[in-house]
Amino acid sequence: MLRAIGKKLLNSAQASGEILALLVETLYYCKDAPRNLPTIFRQIYDIGVGTLPIASLMSLFIGMVLALQTGSQLAKFGTQEAIGAVVGLSMAKELGPVMTSLLVAGRIGSSMAAEVGAMQVYEEIDALRTLEINPVRYLVMPRLLACLVSVPLLTIFAVMIGIVGGSVVSDVNPVINVPMTVYFDNLKNSLEASEILNGLVKSFFFGGIIAQVGCYVGFKTSGGARGIGYSTTRSVVMAFLMIMIADYFLTRFML
Numbered sequence: 001m002l003r004a005i006g007k008k009l010l011n012s013a014q015a016s017g018e019i020l021a022l023l024v025e026t027l028y029y030c031k032d033a034p035r036n037l038p039t040i041f042r043q044i045y046d047i048g049v050g051t052l053p054i055a056s057l058m059s060l061f062i063g064m065v066l067a068l069q070t071g072s073q074l075a076k077f078g079t080q081e082a083i084g085a086v087v088g089l090s091m092a093k094e095l096g097p098v099m100t101s102l103l104v105a106g107r108i109g110s111s112m113a114a115e116v117g118a119m120q121v122y123e124e125i126d127a128l129r130t131l132e133i134n135p136v137r138y139l140v141m142p143r144l145l146a147c148l149v150s151v152p153l154l155t156i157f158a159v160m161i162g163i164v165g166g167s168v169v170s171d172v173n174p175v176i177n178v179p180m181t182v183y184f185d186n187l188k189n190s191l192e193a194s195e196i197l198n199g200l201v202k203s204f205f206f207g208g209i210i211a212q213v214g215c216y217v218g219f220k221t222s223g224g225a226r227g228i229g230y231s232t233t234r235s236v237v238m239a240f241l242m243i244m245i246a247d248y249f250l251t252r253f254m255l
Helices: 002-076 080-121 124-130 135-172 180-190 193-219 224-254
Strands: none
Touching: 002 080, 002 135, 002 193, 080 124, 080 135, 080 180, 080 193, 080 224, 124 135, 135 180, 135 193, 193 224
C-alpha cells in the first residue's frame, strides 16, 4: 500500500513538473502569436462561442437556485433584501469563475486532449518535428492564449446571466418577494470592482490550467483509440482537481 501511495505521489510530482516546463516553453513561444492570429481566433471562437449556450443555461439556473435557497433562509430573519448582494458576490467571486471553468474543462479540455492525443498516436506530431515545426508553438501556444481570453469573457457573461436569474426568482417568488429595483440597488451597493476583478483573475488562471493540462495529457497519449479515450478522461479529472486546488490558494491570497 505504501509503495502504491508513493508511486502515485511521485507520478503526480513528475506530472506537475512536466506541466510547468511545458508552460514555460509555451510562454516563450507566445512571442510568435502575431504570426498565428488566425489559429488563435479560431480557437477563441471554438471555446467561447461553442460554450456560450450551455454556459448561459447553467449560469441562469445556478443564479435562480442560489436566490431560491438563500432567499428562503434570509426571509426567516426578515433580511431578504440582502439577496442581491448574496447572489452577486457569490456569482462574481466564486460560482461564476469556478463553474464556468469546470464547464470549459469538461467540454474543451477533453477535446484538446483528444485532438492532440490523436496526433500523437498517429505520429502527426513526429511529422511536425520532421518538418521543423515546433509542436508547442504550433499546437499549445494558440490554445493557451485562446483559453486565457475566452474563459474570463465567458465568466463575465455567466456572472451577468446568473445575477439576472437570481433577480427573476427574487421578484416572482412569494416567500422572498424582493422587487428587481431593490435587488439591483442592493447589488450595486455591495458589489465592488475589486470583487469582480478577483473572479476574473481566477478565471484567467483557470483558463491557463485547462489549456496546459489538455495539451500535456495529449502529448502523453499512447495505445491507440483506447489510449485516446483514457487521455480524455484523465485530462478532465486533472483539470478539475487543479482548478479546485488553485481556487483555494487564489482565494486565500486575495482575502
